[in-house]
Amino acid sequence: MSNLVNLAVIYYSATGTGTAIANEIAGAAESAGAAVRVRKAAELAPQAAIDSNPHWAAHHAATADVPTPSPEDLTWADAVVFGSPTRFGNIAAQLKQFFDTLSPLFQAGALADKVYSGFTSTGTRHGGHESTLLAMYNSIHHFGGIIVPPGYTDPVKWVDGNPYGTSHHAVLGPDLGSIDEDTRNAARHQAERVVRIARALKQGSPA
Known part of the structure; x- marks a missing residue:
């Protein structure tokens, strides 16, 4: 059996x-030997709402060529990493619609x-980092999926402080849409852990 892991990264982002x-996550997973598809959930907001926020409008235009997800992406995938901003402690409507x-x-x-x-x-x-991930995982329980959180399995997670998944405090300002090194480290660790465990499950060997 091939040790190649197919990983789909399916997310929604308004401002980047x-x-x-x-x-x-995609780059780290590829470095770990995975085949990766990155998919951005379709925008549902009206254009007037998008245009009212310059960061949102700019990012919407910049990511117009990122493919939207389809059910086939999940059929293809051995592992899926979902991503969403917090919306009142829950996932965004764009990802929920998918x-x-x-x-x-x-x-x-x-x-x-x-x-x-x-x-x-x-x-x-503290505006819903953990509750958003837990709400996301409710659907995975229904799928019968195997949730692989990063946990505190690497020193970078003691810095990041979120065992449920990678999260970032996005501060409004000129750097909105960028992430710091702590978040990058957490994302890389999460990707490597997901790929490693998905590969072990696919091969039927210990993780």
Whole structure:
């Protein structure tokens, strides 16, 4: 059996923080030997709302060529990392809408026994980082998926401080949409752990 792991990174980002995390995870996963697909959930907000926020408008235009996810991406994947900004302690409607298209795969059992993990960002230090990831994982429980959180399994997680997934405090200002080295380290560790465990499961060997 091939040791190649297929990893889908499926996320939504309005102003670019999630895109930065998704790209960091994708790069680390590729370095760990995975085949990676990066997919950005389709925008649902009206253009007037997007245009009202210069950061949102700029990022929407800059990521217009990023493919949107399809159920086939999950069929292909051995592992999936989902990402969403916090929306009142929950995942964004754009990612939730994609989840809601997955009933046929769910009913066929095609979402079970895959590895899943998640990341998030929010504009305040304690504004729903953990609750957003836990809410995201509620769907994974229904899928019958195998949740692989980063936990405190590496020193970088004691710095990042979130065992449920990578998260970032996105501060409003000129650097909005960028991430710091602590977040990059956490994202790389999460990607490597997801790939390693997904590979072990695929091969039927100890992780």
